[in-house]
Amino acid sequence: SSELTQDPAVSVALGQTVRITCQGDSLRSYYASWYQQKPGQAPLLVIYDKNNRPSGIPDRFSGSSSGNTASLTITGAQAEDEADYYCNSRDSSGNHVVFGGGTKLTVL
Amino acid sequence: QVQLVQSGAEVKKPGASVKVSCKASGYTFTSYSINWVRQAPGQGLEWMGWIGTYNGNTNYAQKLQGRVTVTTDTSTTTAYMELRSLRSDDTAVYYCARGISGSYLYYFDYWGQGTLVTVSS
Numbered sequence: 001s002s003e004l005t006q007d008p009a010v011s012v013a014l015g016q017t018v019r020i021t022c023q024g025d026s027l028r029s030y031y032a033s034w035y036q037q038k039p040g041q042a043p044l045l046v047i048y049d050k051n052n053r054p055s056g057i058p059d060r061f062s063g064s065s066s067g068n069t070a071s072l073t074i075t076g077a078q079a080e081d082e083a084d085y086y087c088n089s090r091d092s093s094g095n096h097v098v099f100g101g102g103t104k105l106t107v108l
Numbered sequence: 109q110v111q112l113v114q115s116g117a118e119v120k121k122p123g124a125s126v127k128v129s130c131k132a133s134g135y136t137f138t139s140y141s142i143n144w145v146r147q148a149p150g151q152g153l154e155w156m157g158w159i160g161t162y163n164g165n166t167n168y169a170q171k172l173q174g175r176v177t178v179t180t181d182t183s184t185t186t187a188y189m190e191l192r193s194l195r196s197d198d199t200a201v202y203y204c205a206r207g208i209s210g211s212y213l214y215y216f217d218y219w220g221q222g223t224l225v226t227v228s229s
Contacts, residue, residue: 033215035153042203042219043145043153049213086153090214096169097143097155097214 003091004032004100011106012077020072022087022100030090032070034063037084037102046085047072074105082107110134112204112220119226120194127190128223130204137185138162141207143216144178144189146200154200158207159187194227201225 004024012018022032031050035043045054047063050070060075070089074081087100115129130142144156157168159178166178177190187204202223205216 029212031213033213035216037153042222043205043216044219045215045217048208048215048217049210054217088153088155088215095167097158099145099153099155102152 003098004087004089006085006087006100006103008101009104009106011108012074013108014079015076017073017075018077018105020074020085020103020105022070022072023068024089024092024098024100025068026089026092026094026098027065027068027070029092030094032063032065032087032089034061034070034072035086035088036081037086038082043086077105077107079107081105110206110218112206112218114202114204114220114223117224117226119228122194122196122227122229124194124227125190125192126194126225127188128202128204128225130187130189130220132185132187132206135206137180138182141209142178142180142187143205143207144176145203145205145216145219147203147222148197148200151200156189156202161187191225194225196227199225199227 034047037043051063062073064071084102086102091098111133113131138161141158143158159166180187204220206218
């Protein structure tokens with residue numbers, strides 16, 4: 001079991017906005033980061049340090065946090081955004097690292 | 109550019125050991141930790157552990173303590189992950205990833221391509 005909880009699946013209409021959430025007690029103390037993973041590929045960092053985007057990540061991706069919940073928002077979802085999304089953070093002890101179980105995003 | 113290049117796929121029998129390598133380039137190797145993350149077929153990501161490449165300090169997931177060892181060779185900027193006493197549920201793609209740590213965060217900015225380890229009799 002993971003210390004970070006994500007909805008298994010979310011769908012969004014093309015061009016609409018979708019929010020993917022990640023819940024866990026450790027998020028009250030530590031920032032979440034977010035990864036996109038497409039089939040057969042390694043994960044790709046899309047948001048770090050709560051709401052920073054690595055170079056090359058479109059600005060339609062953004063992150064936020066409140067209490068024990070972190071969110072990844074895609075504003076104007078594109079077909080190429082269809083993928084699995086994972087959050088990660090330190091665990092509650094701060095000594096280890098945890099991932100959420102992942103959310104499969106379908107763009108309709 | 110930063111690259112992490114892993115060794116090729118492995119097939120092992122239950123009870124055997126496997127050692128996967130991760131060759132880093134394009135940055136100062138000892139400035140960042142190297143982490144190992146695995147993903148069983150159709151499943152999510154599981155953090156296995158990290159090594160501080162500057163001092164060799166290690167930190168492993170409790171679930172794998174005693175079965176996993178991560179090492180580095182700074183002369184070749186290569187990290188290694190050895191997993192012993194393999195079981196069928198160790199079948200997974202194993203990734204190395206560069207770690208960025210801070211007081212309030214820990215994330216992975218570059219990943220290797222992954223190495224499939226299959227455990228089967």
